[in-house]
Amino acid sequence: MKLVRRDLVSNGPGSVKVVPEEDDDMWHAYNLICVGDSVLAVTVRKVLREMASGGRDAERVKLKLEIKVESVDYDKEGSVLRIRGKNILENEHVKIGQFHTLEIEPHRPFVLRKDIWDSMALDVLQQACDPSASADLAVILMQEGLAHLFLIGKSITTTRSRIETSIPRKHGPAIAGYESALKKFFENVLQALLKHIDFKVVRCVVIASPGFTKDQFRDYLLLEAERRQLRSIIENKSRLILAHSTSGYKHSLKEVLDAPSVMNLIKDTKAAQEVRALKDFFSMLSNDAARACYGPKHVEVAHERMAIQTLLITDSLFKNSDISTRQKYVKLVDSVKDSGGTVHVFSSMHVSGDQLAQLTGIAAILRFPLPDLEDIEM
């Protein structure tokens, strides 16, 4: 995201003008814009005109509107934000108080005005405008009969394709059916790869699966690439990486990101930090369960006792809650940081954030054990 103008007081009012540049930025924008903020952008609206003949004519006009935000929708597939609210900028076509929906897309500038820029909002802004490393990784996660194709960016992971083919077991005389079903499956995955993966954008393509499916697929891929002269694949052979996963389901993606060969490539990215933070949480839970907790109630108790060493929290908690809950979480984050703790705000659009969101969205690694958490119901 490009920051064009910044005019704000931290923990006070102000506005910024930004231009989202890539798909990833739409997620940042989504997290940045809250109900109650106002957004100013150029938009198109159908207006009715009186014609000289006395009839009426509908015409689409381009105009600048500023609206008070009432809801924000994030369309992951289309990479569009839809912001709905009441107009607050006097205009010859649209009255004040009339409803309008602004659509924000990459490369469309907008001005965001907030009454209070809290530390979370400033963090998101800073992150969004930081041009440093993005993972830009494609992962083909598969098991026999099931494959997912993911693109992993700075703060979002998108599922570009899901391929499911029923593969019969090898079955005596029907063994040929097995081999041909497997071929067909691989072909579908190959087509998805050609369609969705742009080697100019991604750094590499990870092929992951349990067993030998990944090897079989890579062999198929290379063979077919030779046969059909698929240049993009032949030239990027060295950017295909194999990794092990325990299933082809989406949640196994975190194992793939954690595989040494992959982790090396992405170690500075947000996705990698999140994977590691969640892994630390789980290993603490395995080794010393009383030093890890999750769920708002338990985390709160731990915080009251100043026990939080690392706080893990998903961005969705700031997004979906009402204003007072958001403030509560912002306070929690600030206060953990103030007392020397670490805070990881997970993108719920990444696989670890998704897992964290399932675990109520909040968890913590503790400085010292709190065995009595056992006795507090979740």
Add this chain to the structure above:
Amino acid sequence: MTRDVLRKLNYELDYDIYVEYDDGNDIEGRLVLLDKPTSKPGLWHCSICTNENDQSLLSCDTCGVFRDSTAIFDNDSGEKANGKSNNSRASVMARSLFALSPHWLPKPAIIPDIFLAKEAAKSHEKGCIEARFSDLHKIFTSPQRNHSINIAPFQFDTPSPDDIVSAGKSAARNFPKVPLGSTKASSNIIGKKEIVNLLPDNEISNSSSASSSKDNHIDVRESSNSRDHGDAPQIIADDLHRLKLDKKSNNNKSKKAHRNVQYKPEKWMLSDQEEGTLSQLNLAVVGHVDSGKSTLCGRILQLLGRISKKQMHKYEKEAKEKGKGSFAYSWAMDESAEERERGITMTVAVAYFDSKIFRVVLLDSPGHKDFVPNMISGATQADAAILVVDASVGSFEAGMGGHNVGQTKEHAQLIRSFGVEQIIVAVNKMDLVDFSKERFDFIKLQLGHFLRSCGFKESSVVWIPLSAMENQNLVATASDVRLSSWYQGCCLLDAIDSLKPPHRDVSKPLILPICDVVASHSLGQVAVCGKLEFGALRASSKVLVMPSGDIATVRTIERDYCSCSIAKAGDNVAVSLQGIDGGHVMPGGVLCHPDFPVTVASSLELKVLVLDVVTPILVGSQVEIHIHHAKEAARVTKILSLLDQKTGKVSRNAPRILTARQSAIIVVALDGAVCVEEFSVCRALGRAFLRASGSTIAVGIVTRVLELES
């Protein structure tokens, strides 16, 4: 033997998964250990009838209920440790999870099974309403699905007083928040619902008739000393009222309204004319990677003449060319190019042979850790199993897995939770250890302990030293004197024939979980493979294909690649279908009777036993769930309660984590809907296996189906 003895013998305790096990009494999870009343010295109180019994008695003189064995262990563990008693117990959990099928249900105890009763009562409901309504519904309901009447064995007329009260108290709180929209909710609920239908349409009469039944109920239990007369009727009234509301809001949703209709098997299903006496036995061959499972299967097939000389010669030649000479026999099972290339089985292979007693269906499973999901989906249909272990030094140990579970262990646990009770342990590759008796005994000791902890009874485990490669002890007794000098037991084939034939139920409506969808020359474009769990099939039968809900007609049936006229419960067959699009038939689906569709759901309440996991299970844990042949990604959405291993009672509500060897009631949400039934309705469709990060983390049963797929 008791646990104490085992400790003394210095077994590795971490093998002791299920903590308590059973080796004497084959009572199906029926042993209920209740809080013991304070007893006079020298006497103990029966927890059920409160009779005072002599210390020397292990079960109640009056009613035959087993004594609270914590008392036994407290008081005279020394004596028991000397091996006087066989009456050690399995944990209730282990027993109920790995319940014996009623068919093998033996004599000793007429023990009221409160645990199961409660389970049938959906764990949360009133044990006491059960008795009530099951009686009532016997009176009121002629239309009732056959197996719903399962309630009978639960003996509701004698639950413990404690249970009645505590269950009664919790009933008000815990009564299903879930829609009971369809009759797939278990029998008990069906019973209640029907009563609701029969009652006049206002609350007062509901509550009065309910309370009168409650009074009635109390009368039965004259001996109960503590109970709560006061609020019980009100609770029932509330329940009924809620039920009624639920019913109103949901009755259109019900997919299976006609399940209440009594199912009558047709005549041809019951007739016995079908070629004589050989019954089919689905025999899974499991064990750690490279233990020789495929070689063993191939060798048996070859010895029994199922593989022609010419064919065998071809395998040998080709295997040698690939530099895999030792894998020649396994090629009979490992048919895909990839498997042969690597000398490793990846998916379950099916082969057939006839023994003296059985038509055996061999299910040769992959042993590699990565293929456990394939092993589960291919071998859940097993009736019995051969657990192959590699006797050679280091390999056996690898299968037992030092710190992380090896597949000898994982497979044994899984097989047990498939409901398999009888296993043959084939201690293979004895040639590599010089047919040493010491090695065999060592393995038997180590593994035997573990198997018992899984809930296998000592009497149901047969141990055979053999060598697949050198043909020792396979279909004939060993010829090598190094083996025959100390081993006089039976060979593998005889051991197979000594297995008890599994129970078959043709009287229930058809259920055939689809293991595989195949197309072949003889079978045509759409054919399914799998084992009939209930009912029977013949050509031209109409079947409902779930979850798609399409009707198809059976064209032909093949067993062992030969066409046959009918297939009955227990048979593993290929069924070709017509009148349906192949895309609507998926592995993991179910063929069922058109009037008796199985439930399709994506939210389930499970009773699970957590295996030896390192990472605890949390609310939100992401898992893969296997239910018969279906698998799906899922997450744990609730951990409702932790259960006490011994009593099966709730010991804590909403715990924050589940750790190794705990048992609990949890709720899981599946990413996609699967065909499933409550365990009490259909065992095969009511078992669940949870896996994460490449290991099996929990096994369990479906206690409630929470949400209908509409």
